[in-house]
Each structure stands twice: as C-alpha cells, then as structure tokens.
C-alpha cells in the first residue's frame with residue numbers, strides 16, 4: 001500500500017471528476033479525512049447547534065480523534081478509489097468492495113467462505129510490525145468490519161506469527177526528531193489497539209509460530225486464539241525497558257490472574273502454546289503438522305453459523321468492557337511514551353540493532 005503525497009493529491013483531483021454525487025454521508029467523510037490528512041486532529045471551536053452544515057463537518061472531523069495524518073491520507077485515497085471505480089453511487093457502495101481492490105505492502109488480505117484472512121507478510125523480518133504495517137492493519141480491520149464475512153482471522157506468513165514491534169523503527173532518527181516520532185507512533189498505537197477493541201465480529205488469531213510483544217498482548221482482545229504447538233508467547237517488555245500495551249495490563253490479569261500475568265508481562269516468562277492454553281490465553285493447541293488443516297476446517301464450520309447472531313453475541317460479550325478498555329489503552333500508551341524515551345529502552349534498541357542481544 002502506498003500513500004504518497006502525489007497519490008493523495010491525485011485523489012483530491014479525482015473527487016472533482018466524480019460523475020455521480022456521492023451523497024452527504026460520503027462527502028462528510030471525505031471532508032473529515034481531507035482535514036485530518038492536511039491539518040491533523042480537529043482543534044476548531046465547535047459551531048453552534050443551528051449552524052447545521054458546519055456542525056456536521058466539525059462532528060465528522062472531530063470523530064477522527066487523533067488518527068495520524070498518514071492514516072487519514074491513505075483512507076482518503078482508498079475511499080476515492082472505491083468511489084471512482086464503482087458504477088454505483090457511493091452511498092450504495094457495497095461494504096468491503098474496496099477491500100478487495102486494496103493492495104497492502106505488508107499484508108495479504110483475502111476473503112473466502114465467509115472468512116476474511118489478514119495475513120502479516122514480512123516473513124524475512126519474522127513479521128515484525130513497522131509503522132506502515134500498523135496502519136495497514138488498522139485499514140484492513142476497518143474494511144473487514146464492513147465486509148460480508150462472518151469471521152475475521154489474523155495470522156502470519158512463514159515460520160513466525162509475529163516478532164512484535166519493529167525494533168528498527170527508530171533507527172536513522174536524529175535526537176531532535178525522536179520525541180515527535182515517539183508521540184506520533186503512540187498516537188498510532190492507540191488507534192491500532194482501539195481498532196481491536198471496536199472490532200464488531202469474531203476476531204480469531206491463528207498463531208502459526210512464535211509470537212512476541214504486541215503480537216501477544218493483542219491476543220487478549222481476540223475472541224479465539226488457535227495455536228500451533230510450535231508457537232511460543234513472549235512479552236520481553238522489561239528486557240527492552242518497555243511496559244505492557246495492547247490492554248494487556250487489564251486483560252492478562254483477568255484472563256490468567258495477576259500473579260501469572262506479572263510473570264509474563266513484568267518478568268518476561270516465555271510460554272509454550274500448551275502453557276498459554278492452560279492460562280486461558282490460547283483457546284486450543286493443534287499439532288503443527290495438521291495445524292492449518294484442522295484450524296481452517298473448524299473456522300469454515302463456524303463461518304456457516306448465522307452471521308448476525310454470531311456478531312451480536314460477540315458484541316453482547318465484549319461491549320460491556322469497551323469504555324474500560326479505551327481508558328486502559330490510553331493510559332498504557334501514555335506510560336509507554338515515556339518508556340520509549342528512556343535510556344533503558346534506547347539501550348535495548350541499540351543492542352538489538354548491533355545484534356549483541358538475542359532473546
């Protein structure tokens with residue numbers, strides 16, 4: 001997925017050439033994404049209640065919260081592409097239609113048999129999540145939340161599920177740039193985690209191999225976790241001078257009790273798949289040689305259940321906790337922002353870059 005300034009400007013021009021009026025709802029969305037992409041979060045005073053048009057615009061822009069400019073730019077480009085390539089008026093664009101056309105650089109997203117599969121696709125880097133991949137996952141989840149699929153699956157390509165946050169993300173940055181980069185990344189992390197909290201359908205993690213860091217913590221927000229017996233679960237936050245994220249400071253103690261959660265999140269104990277299953281983080285473990293076959297047969301059967309019932313039941317179970325989870329996410333990001341600027345963390349990243357330290 002590319003979202004260069006040039007593509008964005010092209011999209012701005014293409015909007016003017018649309019043959020059909022896309023309707024007010026889409027126009028407001030375009031307006032909001034454009035403002036967010038060019039000016040950042042809305043900090044204008046709220047128009048009065050009788051200033052209907054400007055209030056609707058303000059509401060749409062303000063609803064994007066702290067979405068990073070790059071994400072807004074990409075969403076704008078994607079929205080315009082879906083409008084340009086559709087012969088329908090945009091208010092009738094089929095949910096998910098744009099997702100099928102979307103190209104991602106770090107993901108492979110496919111939809112079949114009622115299941116949308118989001119596969120992390122940087123196997124040579126053990127599927128480490130860089131800034132662009134975070135943004136792509138946010139977009140892929142948004143598209144999957146609106147498409148016709150019953151279930152959404154997150155998995156990894158290659159021998160790893162995911163090695164967590166890309167530790168080279170901050171390399172090549174000058175001292176003067178670091179604070180802003182960290183702040184932007186944490187804004188993005190908050191949006192990323194919120195997109196799991198908000199995901200409206202069952203979200204299943206198919207953990208095909210070892211999982212590290214944020215790839216582990218986010219499992220607490222997934223609705224089922226199927227793991228190969230080759231998978232391991234490791235959150236080496238203290239080793240890296242970091243602190244828990246992905247709402248794990250709340251979900252892990254709830255799932256496995258505080259003592260077991262602290263063993264993982266504070267002391268960095270790496271769990272086998274069986275151990276993670278015994279602690280309730282993993283739903284079921286399968287032998288690696290039959291893992292894909294067994295899991296996909298299971299998911300195919302589940303995807304044939306009535307879609308609305310499945311979605312609504314998930315929401316009944318999860319929605320009660322949403323406000324709490326937003327607050328936990330915000331607090332974790334704020335703590336992590338400080339941690340990322342600490343010497344402990346900077347030294348750990350330098351060690352990784354110079355390959356002195358392997359986990």
Ligand SMILES: CCCCC/C=C/CC(=O)SCCNC(=O)CCNC(=O)[C@H](O)C(C)(C)COP(=O)(O)OP(=O)(O)OC[C@H]1O[C@@H](n2cnc3c(N)ncnc32)[C@H](O)[C@@H]1OP(=O)(O)O
Pocket residue numbers: 124125126128129134163164165166167168185186188189212213214215236237240242245336352358359
């Ligand atoms: C948005 C803000 C986020 C805030 C911060 C949040 C952090 C939460 C976290 O996720 S913390 C966890 C971070 N992850 C790690 O600490 C794992 C680091 N990686 C390793 O320890 C090892 O690479 C390994 C154990 C995952 C695999 O070891 P192995 O020896 O099997 O393989 P290599 O080390 O040779 O790896 C192959 C190539 O992949 C690159 N790579 C692996 N993991 C990462 C990573 N997390 N970030 C960046 N790059 C990674 C590795 O450098 C090799 O690349 P190369 O072939 O070009 O050298």
